[in-house]
Amino acid sequence: EIVLTQSPGTLSLSPGERATLSCRASQSVSSSYLAWYQQKPGQAPRLLIYGASSRATGIPDRFSGSGSGTDFTLTISRLEPEDFAVYYCQQYGSSLPITFGQGTRLEIK
Amino acid sequence: QVQLVQSGTEVKKPGASVKVSCKASGYTFSTYGFSWVRQAPGQGLEWMGWISAYNGDTNFAQNLQGRVTMTTDTSTSTAYMELRSLRSDDTAVYYCARSLGYCSGTSCYTSYFDYWGQGTLVTVSS
Numbered sequence: 379e380i381v382l383t384q385s386p387g388t389l390s391l392s393p394g395e396r397a398t399l400s401c402r403a404s405q406s407v408s409s410s411y412l413a414w415y416q417q418k419p420g421q422a423p424r425l426l427i428y429g430a431s432s433r434a435t436g437i438p439d440r441f442s443g444s445g446s447g448t449d450f451t452l453t454i455s456r457l458e459p460e461d462f463a464v465y466y467c468q469q470y471g472s473s474l475p476i477t478f479g480q481g482t483r484l485e486i487k
Numbered sequence: 488q489v490q491l492v493q494s495g496t497e498v499k500k501p502g503a504s505v506k507v508s509c510k511a512s513g514y515t516f517s518t519y520g521f522s523w524v525r526q527a528p529g530q531g532l533e534w535m536g537w538i539s540a541y542n543g544d545t546n547f548a549q550n551l552q553g554r555v556t557m558t559t560d561t562s563t564s565t566a567y568m569e570l571r572s573l574r575s576d577d578t579a580v581y582y583c584a585r586s587l588g589y590c591s592g593t594s595c596y597t598s599y600f601d602y603w604g605q606g607t608l609v610t611v612s613s
Contacts, residue, residue, distance in 0.1 A: 411599075413599040413600075415532075415600075422582055422603035422604065422605055422606055423524075423532065423582075423600075423603055424603070425599060425600060425601050425602075428598075428599040428601075429599075434601065435601075466531065466532055468532075468599065468600075470586075470597055470598055470599050471596055471597070471598075472594060472595070472596045474546060474595060474597065475534055475548045475549065476522070476534040476537075476597055477534065478531055478532040478533070478534070479531075480531050481531050481532075
């Protein structure tokens with residue numbers, strides 16, 4: 379099983395700042411099968427990024443993903459008030475079970 | 488537009504079973520599969536398994552093998568997840584999510600989850 383470790387656990391920033399979230403895998407994620415989701419309280423997760431760097435439909439371009447192998451990053455270039463939420467990384471593909479990181483909480487400073 | 492609408496809140500006693508439904512619309516049902524994901528109160532996301540809506544192939548998380556069944560009904564475009572022998576630590580919000588995938592022989596591939604249902608709270612309590 380591939381274990382995903384996200385850091386930091388909590389990130390405190392102000393609107394307009396840049397956010398950098400990390401996801402590290404216990405073994406290489408094949409073909410960059412790495413996705414990022416955003417979850418707000420009481421809501422289902424929403425797909426942001428798939429294939430490590432491809433934005434999902436309707437996702438603003440301030441969200442970007444990068445990385446390969448075992449190290450991946452989600453960057454939010456300029457935080458908007460609606461971006462404060464919990465973010466999860468996920469590895470998918472043939473390396474079952476599908477696993478998620480434990481989440482990074484992005485809170486308003 | 489793609490929508491996944493799940494059934495409502497359930498309260499069950501330990502040892503009972505629960506069956507959650509997920510009705511899909513806005514796309515051709517059989518061209519995608521469904522993963523089921525659960526989230527215990529205040530916790531992260533746990534993948535439970537995947538089912539193909541094309542041919543019923545399934546793949547389950549090892550810790551749930553033998554307790555979980557996933558099915559689909561193409562006539563109503565609905566996916567179902569049944570969990571048996573419920574325990575208190577099964578208390579969670581259960582989500583269905585659309586994903587591509589396939590199985591070949593003993594291995595399966597499951598893609599990312601592009602649309603999610605709204606979630607169904609299942610509470611297990613005596």
